[in-house]
Amino acid sequence: MIRTIYFDVHAGAVIILNQNRLPAQMEYEKMFSHQDLAQAIKLLKVRGAPLIGVTAAFALALAVINYTGSRDMLKEYYREAEQLLASTRPTAVNLCWAIKRMRIVFDAMQYLDIRSLAEELLHEAENMFDEDVAINNIIGEQGQVLLEPDTEVLTICNAGSLATCGYGTALGVIRSAHKVGKINQVWACETRPVLQGARLTVWELMQDKIPVTLITDSMAAHLMSLGRVGAVIVGADRIAASGDTANKIGTYSLAVLAHYHGLPFYVAAPWSTVDMSLLSGSEIPIEERNQEEVRQVGGNYITVPEVKVFNPAFDVTPAALISGIITEKGIIRAPLGEGLRRQG
Ligand code: MRU
Secondary structure (H helix, E strand, O other): OOEEEEEEEEEEEEEOOOOOOOOOOOOOEEOOOHHHHHHHOOOOOOOOOOHHHHHHHHHHHHHOOOOOOOOHHHHHHHHHHHHHHHHOOOOOOOHHHHHHHHHHHHHHHHHOOOOHHHHHHHHHHHHHHHHHHHHHHHHHHHHOOOOOOOEEEOOOOOOOOOHHOOOOOOOHHHHHHHOOOOOEEEEEEOOOOOOHHHHHHHHHHHHOOOOOOEEEEHHHHHHHHHHOEEEEEEOOEEHHHHOEEEEEEOHHHHHHHHHOOOOOEEEEEOOOEEEEOOOOOOOOOOOEOOOHHHHHOEEOOOOOOOOOOOOEEEEOOOOOHHEEEOOOOOEEEEOOHHHHHOOO
């Protein structure tokens, strides 16, 4: 299993796998403060909704481990750390979910000595890590049932081990289906502009010897017209109460294409990605990232450097285009809003 994050007691640091270096280098980096971790989330060194959440949890534990101030100021210091982390990436709701979960421990344990409080917070972050792996295994098992034998599956971005604490959500389903011999082929969309598909999904699947073929994002329609796609499976960054789902930019186009070609389109995500406080997808905040991500590839300009760019990192797929949402609580089918309410 690829280890995406852990705490190293001897170093007094959180260790992360720097995903910006993949696939060329598998490089672990030491993060000595919660500010370092906040920056790592912003720069996509760690990414993927579930992993962003768990990283924030480790960051909050590290904040208290490093705290040297007075007892009186601890609450304020902790609140500032929460705010810094919450501001890193707006779309993945797992980030706020993890911060809220850590806050419950902080509030319950705040009267302990600071060292014991830090230990409790670290323990909670590690629990969240373990739970995420267990949840992904359940999602994988439940999801694989939906696939026919000998299926060619198409996915976008990276919703695998690298986006989680291990196994993955969409790639978890693919892994479980592969184990029972159902996967003939995975088509990985390269996922412009940051290329999570080309850099991460391809690498991850090849490590596991799951047959994968890389395509550019614009090739999906042609592939479907050739009858080479049996199902589309993607991850999610936030699912509104209606079932509308935010995921990596380009997901919505795939859902429209799947609908046109009569193919099932599945979303795989832990329940921590569901945000029942938002009625519909139009309320989901969509992160806009640096324009240079689109102007450059591998540090080289591929366009006129001064050109204006629009760079939303996510889009929202309407519930009506989603055949089912695979969570650890079960598979939710249309009408998704009703199903989500029942499960919640
Ligand atoms: O910008 P990223 O790389 O964090 O985007 C990640 C995705 O869109 C994933 O599909 C989503 O977070 C689900 S990861 C299990």
